[in-house]
Amino acid sequence: MSANPSSRQAIAWQLEFSVSLFFPHEAAAEQWLGEWSDRFMEEGALSMALDETALRILLPITTDPFGWWASQRSKVCGLALQEQPRISKIYDEDWVRTTQAQFEPIVIAETLWLGASWHEVPAPFRKPPGRALTIDPGLAFGTGSHATTQLCLEAIASLLNAAALARRPGEALVPRRVLDYGCGSGVLGLAWAVLTDTKDEVIGLDIDPVAVITAKENARLNGLASCTAFVNADEAICGPFDLVLANILAQPLKVLAPVLIELAAKGQLILAGLLDRQAEELIEVYREVSQGRCRLEVFGQRDGWTCLWKRPADTTPNEEEGQYNHDQPKP
Secondary structure, eight states: OOOOOSSSSSHHHHHHHHHHHHOHHHHHHHHHHHHHHHHHHTOOOOOEESSSSSSEEEEETSHHHHHHHHGGGGGGOOSEOOOEEEEEEGGGGGHHHHHHGGOOOOOTTTTTTEOOTOOOOOOSSTTTTOEEEOOOOTTSSSOOOOOHHHHHHHHHHHHHHHHHHOOOOOOOOOOOOOESSTTTSSSHHHHHHHOOSSOOEEEEEOOOOOHHHHHHHHHHHHOOOOOOOEEETOOOOOOOSEEEEEOOOOHHHHTTTHHHHHHTTEEEEEEEEEEEEGGHHHHHHHHTTTTSSSOOEEEEETTTEEEEEETTTTTOOEEETTTEEESOOOO
C-alpha cells in the first residue's frame, strides 16, 4: 500500500499541458523541445518532456506554479497549449519512476560510460582502459544527460589527456585537489575520480542538502567514498585547488566570480550552465574581477549551451578557428 500523500515529501511541481503538435517530423519536435527546454530552465524549470499528447514541465517545489506559468505563457510559440495546465505534486518515492525514461547512458571520450543503475554496463567499459560510472538521480539533478554536464565531462577528459601526454615516463603522480562547486548528484567529481584512479582529493559541495546525500550515495555505489567528500556549501573549504568545476547558471557564476577565481588561482577552472549568448559577458566579468589574471576561453558549445575554461598551459591555440584546440593537446 502506498503512503498517504500528506505523509510524503513533495519535491517538485508538475505542469501538464494537453498539446496540439505542428511539427512535420520528429526531428523538428526535438529541436523545439531542446530550444524551449533551455529557455524554461533558464527561468527556473527543472526539466521538460514532450510526447504526442502532453507537455510536462517540472518546477522546484518552492516555486509558485501558477505565477511561474503566468509569466511564461505569452512567450511560448510553436504549440497550441491549453490556457491553464494541470498542476500536481511529485513526491519523493515517485521521483525515479517519473525521471527514469529521461536518462539514457552516454559515452565520453570513448573511455567513460555513464548511466543509471537500471542500465547494464557494456562489456568494453567493465575493465581498463574503459571506465563506468553509475549515477542515479535520486532527489538531486545531474546524471550526465544534459548538454552542460556532457561538455564538462569532455573538458575533464581533455585535461586528463593533456596531463597524460605531458607526463614523462616513470614520473611520479602528484596528488591533485579537485572541487565540484554545486555538485548536484556528484557526477563531475565522481567522473574525475573514476577516470584518474589515483589518490587525488575530490570535494563536492552544494547548497541543497539532498544533493549532498545523493552524491554521497552515488560515491558509495561506485566504490569511491574513500577518495571523495561531499559537503554542504556552508562548510568551510580551503583552497587553492588544481581544478574547480562549476556547472550552475550564469547569474550565480557572476556572483561567485571572486570566490571561484580565488579557489582556482593556481589551477584550472571549468564553468558551465550558461547559454551561448551569455558567454562573452561572463568572460568579461571574470577578466575584470581578476584584473586580467583569469582569461576564459570557449571549450565547447552544444544545444545552445556553452562551456568555458581557463586554458590549460599545455594546450595550443587553433589559429584557423581562433579558439583553443582541446581535442589534440600538446605536451
